[in-house]
Amino acid sequence: MTDSEHSASLDADLNRQALDFHALPRPGKIGTEVTKPAVTQHDLSLAYTPGVAEPVRQIHADPDLAYRYTNKGNLVAVITDGTAVLGLGNVGSLAGKPVMEGKAVLFKRFADIDCFDIEVNAESPQAFIDTVARIAPTFGGINLEDIAAPHCFEIEHALRERLDIPVFHDDQHGTAIIIAAGLLNALELQGKTLAEAQIVVLGAGAAGIAGVRLLVALGAQPERIFCIDRQGVIHSARTDLNPYKRSVAVETEQRTLADAMRDADVLIGVSGPDLVTPEMLATMAPRPIVFALSNPVPEIRPAVALAVRDDLIMATGRSDYPNQINNVLGFPFIFRGALDVRAACINEAMQIAAVEALRTLAREPVPPEVLAAYGLTDLRFGPDYIIPKPFDPRLRERVPAAVAQAARDSGVARLPATH
Template sequence: MKFKVPSLHYHAYPKAGKWEMIPSKSLKGWRDFALAYNPGVAFACEAIVDDPHSVYDLTNKGHLVAVITNGTAVLGMGDIGPLAAKPVMEGKSVLIKYFSGLDSIDLELAETDPYKLIEHIAALAPSFGAINLEDIKAPECFIVEQALIERLTIPVFHDDQHGTAIVVCAAVLNGLYLKNLSIEEAIVVVNGAGAGALACLSLLCHFGLKKENIWLCDQKGVVYKGREHVNPYKAEYAQNTCKRTLSEALQGADVFLGLSKGRILTKDMLSVMSARPLIFALANPVPEIFPEEVYEAHPDALVSTGRSDYPNQINNILCFPYMFKGALAVRASCISQEMKKACVQELENIAREGEWGSCGAYEGELHSFGSKYFIPKAFDPRLRVRLPMAIAQAAVRSGVAFLEESVLLDFKQQLIWEAYSWLPTFCRLYLRKSFEISYFSKPFFVFSYDLDAQDRWKLFKSALLALQSHDLCTVKVVHPKGGLYFDDSDLPHCGQTDLSTVHLHGFSCLPGQDIFKLKSELHEECCLISLLKEAKQDTKQYLTQLMKAASVLYQSPCELKDLNSSNMIWSVPLEISLPCDTHIYGETLYIHKNISFRDMIELAALVMGRVYEHNT
């Protein structure tokens, strides 16, 4: 109840609702008006008549998703009707916009007859590039989705079924990997036989789960052969058994998948399961059993819920925005089974890399792949790049894409830039350069840190690993043994590669063996960077190149005050002041362990400027 008042205020102010329409073109005078409407709009209409596919180039169809419901099965609330379902659909549209960049509009239809609903949605379809069906009760949802897939040539995706199934499947596969059990051997008990649960079973079977190892339970107990009034969707998983209750079905089971109601599972019921069971208690807001109770029965259990306040949250947000993003990028005519499987596999892979690759999206402890982290979190930027790419590639491979594979390179660059534009300056510059230069030499990074300074490096390290995941660099983690120095004999030395090698503690940057020290100090409204002793000419030239790189990076001058004296002095913006305890020895720029994070990032940007200049 603590969210009731703030939620109502959130929905009502400063303007009622959660989204508004914003024009994408200017309308500042008569000429804009003539282009947007009469007489100019006629030319766009005629072009579409001549080539229907040009509608994707001339209108918003190719980036517009409809979220459609009749409000008959709203999560946690049931059949509340289309009017009361509107806040949920608005929220879905906002999530699609935020996580994928696609535009979305919600449509609530007052129609419970599935066949009439099919006709209504089919009639609306020309307006949209894709349709997200939402909160339609089973079994009507199966009828509606299948009919629309057969009739329409745009993607139709029932998120309650397939979004849930994709995320659950990835988590189950990773959980079984941690349990060291193949999916072919796993015994799975599912409680709740609605659209989401049945879709989960169908997708898991595509990955190798055997039907004879599936125990499906609904509100009447085990679905068994010969039971009356079982619809054909449930009957597909009926067992020839004497077991009748959920407790009996759980004996020896490896996985419990709950998509039912809260507090239906007890510690005693868990005690008959196999060692290290997988418990997916996904009822919301109260799960079938809380994680604390699971751990009392099985301390080594692998637990997942639908809640954000526990690890391993199963949330459809990990899937549906990216499914539409990837499908629309290649103008897929449908969501193929290959596209769903590609999404599952990429979610698996991202989780197995651990949270380091999340690029600083999360505060606090970063988890490696394990019991506390076997499914990615919602704000992980890797999702925004790798899921749409995997889905688009699968669409091309499975023959449902209208566009060819050649569009994927530009698509990937767009995705990377959108996902990582918030990164520290160094990483943004790196990404931009990697796009501009086709022959860009990928640096090899060695990451090292003082044992008492690990927290200061987490964001930067995760940023590097994220770049590596997109094949833009290579990263090696080195655990130090007491000091700043470490053995770099295993670094690559092929051609010019070593010139792009970057050490943290520190950065390979200085040609030659000259030793010098930099000092920074505030002076009026600028910062003066000084070379504290006479240096060789090539060193002076090199430092000048670094400052030029900084000048380009910040679009503000780094002015050289004195070139001829023993002290070279540059005037630079205050915000890139260097720490006093930074110095260069040989080819390594050493950074004091107490350096601020901002200073460390700015130093990295300066050094990477040298790499860019060398490679251009």
């Protein structure tokens, strides 16, 4: 059996396991649970009629009491229109449901946040916005997911303006936060600074543009960041740019990915498989950093990259290589911190607080239970460990606390922290 045949066989086996996992013994990955007793007639008279009328009256008089008498304060909606599901593209909202259920699993498993997954058939961004706004009273927060650029920017902005609960597009900000935390640590290990780094961002969709914005907020120089889309470098002389791409355009003579990578310190790939050649990598500056995050096949494969550059620090989106840039390090804990103080939004200060908490945690000694979970005997801050592992129990303590404090400091918290 050839290597490609062996790989295809493994993929087929995994696909069969995944289908069985989702179908058996009960279809789907999530359900609901009853949190109050319902075994006697008196229980039912409190849970429903006539007892339920009293909290209704209380909430009608003071809407904030919904946080006391219902699950609103610990309930997040994971909502998609199905236009950019994983790497599969516009598969429609219903086909995106397994992913939304999966996000709900992660919210519950890592941060004990309840979730409803909601798949919306919307004929336009405005229809999607109106739908989400109308159902928002149910929830303490909205996690937008798998919505194609550029509409994702318009949708998130409009919902943040209309709603007084956190609205967070994870494909934008969640990815940007994890990238930023890992990159700051990698730059330090390579003896470089964010302000001086020349950065190439391959992919100008939700993650790419949000990543640029966050890196600039952290101190990167906009004129030293070169974004690449299908037409090449996003430069100020182009006339085909939407407003979101226009916001990351730079004045430069560079036109191609190969041009931009020459002497670059950092490559962040959020695009597609095998787009970066060994020859391009060879032209990067000494001690380069490559985040090749396309899944399942990176922009350049680690074995190829490390054969070209032995001075490289590399991250991918895959769990079978070191330094996985995984959004589960962020969104459950960011929402946990926001919900704990009933924040009106998840603002830039809260995102930066999450970056710093993740960055700092990776520098600390790794607990034995994390080593056991990954079958390791040793793991410490260095080129193969620039970001915490998802099963690190300290994430639940550190990230929500940092986010909650930033919410209070920035004036968007409506409660003191409760966790």
